[in-house]
Amino acid sequence: MKKLIAIISLSLLCATTSTLAGKVYKWTDSEGNIHYGERPPSTQAKEVDIHKAPPSSRNALPAGNSLQETNKLLVTLQKERQQKAEKKATAEKERKAREANCSRSKRRLAGYRIGGRIYEIDEQGERSYLSDSDIQQRLEATQKEVGKWCK
DSSP states (O other): OHHHHHHHHHHHHHHHHHHHTOOEEEEEOTTSOEEEESSOSSTTOEEEOOOOOOOOHHHHSOHHHHHHHHHHHHHHHHHHHHHHHHHHHHHHHHHHHHHHHHHHHHHHHHHHHHOSOOEEEOTTSOEEEOOHHHHHHHHHHHHHHHHHHOO
């Protein structure tokens, strides 16, 4: 009698675990994306057989090795994040420098276009007025600068 109860209990246990495992369905949506799920949204879904993966050599490693691998991966990811942050900071710094140079060139160009008497201060601190040809040359050079910095 005890054997019969044990056999019935064992068969019920096996039957319940197989029903608890559930089924997995695979379907493709209208955009061509493949989806997997426990409940199929349409009749087009197909049941997928899930087999337990064979034990790999990685699972056979002691827990310490996988912890070391995880730590190496975390260190690598942190280095990548740090490099990305440095690149972003450098790009932002270059962008700000470019904007400052663009603004300075545009102001200088506007000054040359206004015309009038333009001067520079020499080493002795005295004004030296530019000729019309000097102003024209500097205007052309400044237009090139604006083209270079204000892209």
